[in-house]
Amino acid sequence: MQFGALKSVSELDITVNKGEIVSVIGPNGAGKTTLFNVVTGIYTPTEGDVLLEGKSIAGKDPAIINRLGIARTFQNVRLFLNMSVIENVMAATYAQTKSNIFSSALGLPSSRREEREVRAKAEELLSFFGTRLTGYRWEQPAYSLSYANRRRLEIARALATNPKVLLLDEPAAGMNPKETQEITEVIERLRTEKDLTILVIEHDMHVVEGISDRVIALDHGVKIAEGDFDSVATHPDVVEAYLGKGSADRK
């Protein structure tokens, strides 16, 4: 991926297997979010390809890529702030539902039934986070949520699109230790209960250690290490990327 003369991500070859949880780490500006944007179609890669289940999806419309089974959250939380919590989740079922403007306007039974199903699904997804996003919170506007709850709601919204692969961009950012612990468990549950393949960008090494089957470290758009958490965390290139040149030797 290249912006003008700036190579943001280059010669990056990443494979994620079904049912795996893979963490992407790296210092700021390493190209982690760019990687997500390329995968989800927000950027079209200038070179290379993105394959989902063996089929190329590079450069497709973000909406199409989502419909093919890749959902994401955003680093800077992009909720539909002026819609209610439950509407945020219900809106994300758009691609799987059918009622059009006429059947809605006429209030046809099919449209009403669909509406009930969508609501039930949204309620179920929101209850995935225990009592954090249930009950009276359903009807309150998304902007009134705390930062941590916004991150949870964004995950619920992504789940509503029925993804096969979930990309989480810093899910634990801005959370306190208790909440971080909670989100770590949630990510693990997402895999087992929702049968998801998960790719996570995360700076909190406790989370990375807790969830990852595999860790990939990036720096300057290049993969510098890959493997289980321990091997990557002690890899000299990774230490150097985070702490500066020579740090690994001194240690």
Place this chain on the structure above:
Amino acid sequence: MSEQENLGIGTDEWVAQHEKRLARRAGLLGVLDLLNQKVSPTIRYAILGIAAIAFGLFVHDFYLQRIAANLGVFLILTLGLNVVMGFAGLLDLGFVAFFGFGAYAYALTSSAQLNQHWPTYLSVPAIVIVTAFLGYLVSLPSRRLFGDYLAIVTLFFGQVFIQLIISSDSITFPGREESTDITGGSNGIPGLDPFVFFGYKFKGAGDYYWLLLVILVLLIIAIIRVDRTRVGRAWKTVREDSLASQAMGIKVNNLKMLAFIVGAAIAGLAGTIFAGIQNSVFINGFDMPLLTLIYAAVILGGSGSIPGSILGAFVMSVLPEILRVQNYSEMLFLSVLILTIAALGKSWKKFAFNISLVLLVGLFIKVLTSALNIATTPAATWAIAPVSKVLQHWLFIPQNRLLWGNVAFVLLISLIAYYSIAKEKIKLYLLPLIAYVAIFVWEDRLVIEPNTTRQLIIGMLLVVLMIVRPQGFLGKTRVEVL
């Protein structure tokens, strides 16, 4: 973020304010609040509907019927724009062109202009479909655009429409010698056929009123339903964050096009009825002033709110009519003035002080001027309405009304500007002075030009409302970036 976290786990701003939301406000506002909570939307719409039916049954005054029919057309337009701008968040400045297209299309298919006299049940649906298609065509180049860019492009379409209508009065078709007059240019098309349904020929605004009422009921039900379901939600996601919307599998461009098409169809429908009521079409009715009024109605009521659109349309189309009558406008002016003093004073004591000071200032000036034998305008020439007949014993009106009115107008604006930055102590004495000058300006200058005054008052209303309540009368508080 840290501020919110400090409230403790499970407690955010919303929860913290829960008590406050439940607490009843004191006084008259509290009663209104309580009513507001107790009366369900269905009942409100029902009351509105019954009032509308009662109006249709018992009011036979031609002028009032005409105002009501125009309000109906304006309501359809406001609801249509609310879909495009309020729901989907598209700044469509070409909206009024679809209204014009509907009107002209009806004129061309139901007049001697092209010698076409289509039956109403055929022409109106056909025109709505064609206008929707036109909306589709306009949306094709606009579908990738947002905000200001979209506004520029659609503004251009609106102007193109006007130019096309004006210049289509002499078109030479290949193979024909003389040119054909299609749209009548700036002279418009007069003498349109009235609507005819099942052999019943519409006779006047009263008949269109019932048609409009039926259409409005159906339209409001349809829009409420769409708003609450799949498409309505998707439109709102486009408005809120189109990138996130796309990432959630929503085809943003298609939804924007759909909003355009629906808006165009609604505006086209309004256009046909408008043409029917007017019996004629003129291009200057479909230009910027109307567009501004529709936008003002949507924003005034609260963008995205259906009851808000209805209220906004009422205010923007009925208020100017009320202000036409000097008596009403005068009373409205004085009551707003007194309410402003009450609102700024914040206590009954201050209010009484201010009002008595206004009266004293007036009396003092009146006594002073008569003692000095300064010539006045005889009361008979200016005190027409009941209110001014009372005022004539108190207010000093100099001989050269225009001149002193103009001077006082400038003084008034300067005083208000100074008031906004003055200290509390000065404000207390400044307010009565401003009030006196305002009444002086009103009777000396503003009543002489009712049309300008109307615009001025509506403009002021908009300015004040946007400062006090930016979300509009019934709009929800919106948060742009947090």
